[in-house]
Amino acid sequence: MNITYIIAMQAEAEPFIEHFGVQEVPDFFSPLPCRLYRADIAVTSGEPVRLNIVCNGQQHGSDLVGCEAASVATLAAIEKLHPDIVINSGTCGAFRADGADIARVYIGNSCMFHDRRVPGDDRWGTQALGNYPVWSGAETLAHTLGLDMAKVTTGSSLDMQPCDLQIIRENGGRLKDMEGAAVAFVCSLMGVPVMFVKSVTDLCDGGAETYEEFSRNLSKACRALKEVNIRVIDYIATHRLA
Numbered sequence: 001m002n003i004t005y006i007i008a009m010q011a012e013a014e015p016f017i018e019h020f021g022v023q024e025v026p027d028f029f030s031p032l033p034c035r036l037y038r039a040d041i042a043v044t045s046g047e048p049v050r051l052n053i054v055c056n057g058q059q060h061g062s063d064l065v066g067c068e069a070a071s072v073a074t075l076a077a078i079e080k081l082h083p084d085i086v087i088n089s090g091t092c093g094a095f096r097a098d099g100a101d102i103a104r105v106y107i108g109n110s111c112m113f114h115d116r117r118v119p120g121d122d123r124w125g126t127q128a129l130g131n132y133p134v135w136s137g138a139e140t141l142a143h144t145l146g147l148d149m150a151k152v153t154t155g156s157s158l159d160m161q162p163c164d165l166q167i168i169r170e171n172g173g174r175l176k177d178m179e180g181a182a183v184a185f186v187c188s189l190m191g192v193p194v195m196f197v198k199s200v201t202d203l204c205d206g207g208a209e210t211y212e213e214f215s216r217n218l219s220k221a222c223r224a225l226k227e228v229n230i231r232v233i234d235y236i237a238t239h240r241l242a
């Protein structure tokens with residue numbers, strides 16, 4: 001079983017990398033900036049797991065966040081690693097009004113873009129929003145592991161403009177990130193199942209300045225993410241992907 005994670009920031013991946021003792025495979029994606037960490041891990045029962053963690057890499061001294069880097073990393077990972085499933089794991093904003101809390105971890109049940117406003121007929125609008133499919137087993141996984149599910153909405157900015165909020169809420173979005181739908185877009189083209197594991201760093205309706213709140217809660221949210229990902233891997237290895 002080949003499980004391949006796409007993770008934008010090193011900080012999001014670090015606790016996970018440390019836990020599994022995965023080693024970097026230097027220059028695996030060269031000349032692309034993405035980085036591969038790889039290990040074969042033993043699980044409680046079921047198939048052994050080849051775990052690939054692909055981080056987007058850096059440019060200008062910072063981690064490459066956003067849709068472009070996520071698309072490049074996902075396509076390269078699928079072409080070179082042939083995963084059975086892609087898991088996009090990372091941090092997100094969420095809404096206090098929905099009962100969200102810092103470091104709560106969700107499984108995505110659907111995904112879309114929230115900042116692609118294309119006027120025209122329904123076909124342009126449909127393409128702009130995306131609404132890509134998520135792995136059909138995600139709901140049972142979430143139920144079995146006792147995790148909440150929510151719709152992931154993706155845009156290219158950390159902040160949220162009123163028009164973003166309107167699209168998010170009109171479409172039932174509850175988690176706001178910068179990569180999810182881009183990863184799902186590539187997976188839909190390549191016919192690979194995709195799943196989301198997202199941990200909350202900031203509350204979009206909490207009144208705090210987003211970057212400050214995100215930075216303050218990043219390590220706590222990433223530790224929670226690691227704990228859930230350990231259980232997710234064990235579950236997938238045991239139950240397969242049927």
Ligand code: ADE
Binds near residue numbers: 092201
């Ligand atoms: N990642 C973490 N918090 C986020 C937010 N509020 N918006 C987009 N991506 C995020």
